[in-house]
Amino acid sequence: MSNHSFDRYDSVELGEAPQRKSSKKSSKKSQSHGAVATTAAGHGNGGGHGHDEIDPTQTKVPDWMLDIIEYVFKIRKHKTTVEMEIYTGAIQFISCLYVLPVVPFQMKRVGYIEESTCMATIITCAIGCIVGAFLTDMPLIIAPPTSVSIFFAVSMQQSGMSYKDGNAALLISGAGLALCGIFPPLGRFLTRLIPDGIQAGISVGIGLITALAGAIEVNLVVRGKYTILDMGELTPEVVTAIANLIIVAVLLHYHVKGAFCTGLIVGTFMWWIISEEWPHEVVGEPAVLADVGTLSNKNIALLIFNMFFLYVLTLNGLGRSLSDLAQLTKPNGAIPRGNFLFIVTGLTTMLSGYLSGPPVLISPESAAGIKAGAKTGLSTLVCGILFGISVFFAPIFAEVPAAGTAPLLIMVGVMMFGNCKRVDWADYKIAVPAYCVLFFIPFTYSILRGVAIGYVIYIMIGLFTGDMIQHIIDFGSNPMAVLFPPKTPAPLATQETLADEHEETGNEYSAVEEKQQQTFLGRTILNIQKVMDAQEMETGAIHTLEHM
Secondary structure (H helix, E strand, O other), rough: OOOOOOOOOOOOOOOOOOOOOOHHHHHHHHHHHOOOHHHEEEHHHHOOOOOOOOOOOOOOOHHHHHHHHHHHHOOOOOOOOHHHHHHHHHHHHHHOOOOHHHHHHHHHHHHOOHHHHHHHHHHHHHHHHHHHHHHHHHOOEEEEHHHHHHHHHHHHHHHOOOOOHHHHHHHHHHHHHHHHOOHHHHHHHHOOOOOHHHHHHHHHHHHHHHHHHHHOOOOOEHHHHHHHHOOOOOOOOHHHHOOOOOOOOHHHOOOOOOOOOHHHHHHHHHHHHEEEEOOOOOOOOOOOOEEEEEOOOOOOHHHHHHHHHHHHHHHHHHHHHHHOOOOOOOOOOOOOHHHHHHHHHHHHHHHHHOOOOOOOOOOOOOHHHHHHHHOOHHHHHHHHHHHHHHHHHHHHHHOHHHHHHHHHHHHHHHHHHHHHHOOOOOOOOHHHHHHHHHHHHHOOOOOOHHHHHHHHHHHHHHHHHHHHHHHHHHHHOOHHHHHOOOOOOOOOOOOOOOOHHHHHHHHHHHHHHHOOOHHHHHHHHHHHHHHHHHHHHHHHHHHHHOOO
């Protein structure tokens, strides 16, 4: 799944950042990028986080240590400093900290032990970040995305699975993800099966179902008496959650780093004060529930396939967006060491499955550190070390109430809704299937059903417009080019508001006409339309002569 909704993070710093070296060139570059800051995540090396260039020589680290760090993380090559990478690593950790109580709380509904799952999440995040820092050298946090974890929990709940079935599913799907890293064309082929517009619809739909899950947690949305859904009563828990949601939104408006973490802390303490339900312990001995799981449920094969496919979509879309944001994407659109990213997340997901934890990929909150200036795996290493230290505080994370976590899930839905801009709404061949996907995912409470409905509609529309027939012809003439295409940047739909409404309409229909001319069926329809237009003009001329 591609995620381009990271624009809430800006260059506002927490504390004092390392000194920067300004120049006329960087100043002009910053000004030119300021107008397109909201779309920088999707335009490869043309985007960026708008920081001035950092002087790599301005560091207090000893030369011998700097040489070692340079050998591993290429600090000078990326024009950053050790201090900056440590600073941004702390920003990433604070921004991602909210997943520790949110994800285990969601998985508790299908039989997972909340404190044990929280411990497993911390351990896998720490190991994944540390290993990923050395293998990928990318400023990406290895952590469970909230939306993927909720999909995993909801799928298990709908199929009546136990946590042992979930462990086995994560072990097998994680192994498949690591295999995609060993054989990269496999991942590219699976991604190519679903067009970018439907991938965007999937992202939005997952965001909507995530927000719905958060609203249901605090009974803000309940089953209606005369309708399918209804608004719940304004209980103290609901009021606390709404107040917390407003706090997070205001913090994001002012580009405060760690806004989610701050909202989590404020909402949690507000509810503890109101309910007088304080945690019994703060520090505890690390303990996990290790189990390889079972394959007893008949629906486990479907869950494994769904999770594997969701992994590939998430890593391709989100990984590309974050790489673009950090200005690290290669000219051909490839993510640096992208195959190692698949391998690390696959192996980490397998470890998480063994420890009864959630699926572990890359976190969207990596954008916080990237916006602050993270460019290398050193920031990820710092984040992993901080995760390792927090392993002793798992009991307090397990005591975070729904009033603290629900607003964050709603905000995740808000962020993922930004993927709507990736859909070309003027092209109904893509717009209709994409809308069906994002509509049916929350209203059927199933990602699989929503995707299935949208994809079937996409195929049927393609058959009537001739696009699908053209794809079949292309596959028959050169199957290898279709199965394993060269790496090219993913196209993004751009929507510009034109001053002249007639000019906008004309441009839309001109673009549609150009696409139709590329297929045999499209050309036939256009010829029929031209004949009908000529007949109408001839009829109109005859009527005019008669009235004369």
